[in-house]
Amino acid sequence: MKEEGWRALYKGLVPGLFLQVTHGAIQFTTYEELRKFAINYRTDGSEINSITADTSLDSFDYAILGASSKLAAILSTYPFQVIRARLQQRPSTEGIPRYMDSLHVVKDTARFEGVRGFYKGITANVLKNAPAASITFIVYENVLNTLKFRRKD
Template sequence: MSQSQPQPQSKSKSERWQWENGTAGAAAGFATVAAMHPLDVVRTRFQVNDGRVSTLPSYKNTAHAIFTIARLEGLRGLYAGFNPAVIGSTVSWGLYFFFYDRAKQRHSKNKEGKLSPGLHLASAAEAGALVCLCTNPIWLVKTRLQLQTPLHQTQPYSGLYDALRTIMREEGWSALYRGIIPGLFLQVSHGAIQFTAYEELRKGIIDFKSKDRKKDSESDDKLLNSVDYAILGASSKIAAVLLTYPFQVVRARLQQRPSSDGIPRYMDSWHVVKETARFEGVRGFYKGITPNLLKNVPAASITFIVYENVLKLLKMARRKD
C-alpha cells in the first residue's frame, strides 16, 4: 500500500507543469511582436495594394514605406494594430507550442524516442489548424487597423474593442472569419514546414555537436545555445515563408474593410487568386515579401531563443519542485 503513494504525486507534478510549453511560446510571441511590428504594418500595406483603386498611398520599397508612414502618420502609424498583434501573437504562439507539444506526446509511442519527420509534420499541422480557428478574428482586426491611414474615406476604428464591435454590428459574426480558408492553409502548411525544418535541423546540430562526446554525457538542451536557436529559427522560417507566402496575400486582401456601400473588394479566396493572377501575375502573390522576410527571419530567431531559454528555466524549476 505504501509503495503506491509516490506515483500519483509524480503524476500531479507532471500535470501541473504541462503548461510550460505554452508559457514559453507566449513569452516568445510577445518579444517577437514588440521588436518587429513596424515591418508587419509595411508588409500588410504592400500585400493589399493591387495597383488599382486604393485609399492606401503607394510606396516604392520597404525603406520608403517606413519613412513615409513615419512622416505622415507618426509613430502611431508604424504601430497601427499593435494591441491585437501583441494579443494575437502571444496567444497564437502560446497555443501553438502547447498544441504542438501535446500532439507530439500523443504521436510518440515511446516518450524517450525521437519522432519521424512525418509525425513532426502532422503535429505541427494539427497545432496550426487549431490556432487558426481560435485567433482569426484577432488577425482580421489587426489587418484592418494596419490599413487605416489619414486618407481613409470611412470612419476609422478607434481600437481593438471598437473594431470588433463595429465589425459585428455592420457585417455580422461571419465577417470575423473572413480569410479563414487561406488562413487555415497558411497556418497548417507554414507551421508544418517551419517546425519540421526546425526539428530536423535541430537534430542535425545535436548529432554534430555530440559525436565527439560520450553518450548521455550532456542532455540535448545543454548542447545547444542561443546562437544555435537563432540559426535554427531563421533557417526554418525562410523555408516556410518562401513556400507559403501567397496564402498571406490572399488572406490580407480578403480581410480588408468593405467599401462604404458594404461590398467587399474580393468575394472569396478564388476571386482573389483570379484577380491577382489576371492583373498582377505571379509577382502579385509575393507583394510585401521583402518586409516580411526582414520582419520574420530575425523575429523567428527571437521567438526560438526566447522559447527555448524560457523552457529551460521552467524545466529547471520543475526539477527543483
C-alpha cells in the same frame, strides 16, 4: 455589418485558418529537423545522448535555426496571408467588392501579377518575424536546458 452584411465579418476565414494551422506546423517541424541536422553535424554523427545534444548547440545556433525555420514557414504560407488580406479589403465606393472568394483572388493575382503578387510585402514580414523567432527559440532552448540540468542535480 451595416455596409457589407454579416458575411463580411467572415471574409478570409478559410485562408486564415489554413494559414494558422500550417504555419506553426511547418515552422516547428523545420526547426526540429534543422536542429537534429546541426547536432548530427557538430557531433560528427557519433552516438548522441541527451547531454551531448543539449551542449552541442549554443544560443547563436538556436537563433539561426529559429530564423531559418521561420523563413521556411513564411515562404510556404505567405500566399495565404495575401489571399486573406485581399479578401478583407473594403469594397469600392459603389459597394462592389474587388474579390468574391479565395479562388477569385488566386485567379486575378496570378493573371495580373504572377507569382510575385502572392509575395508582396514579404520582406517586411520577414524582417519583423525572423528576429522574434530567433529570440523565442533562444529563450526556449536555454530554459529547457536549464531545467534539464537542474533536474539532474
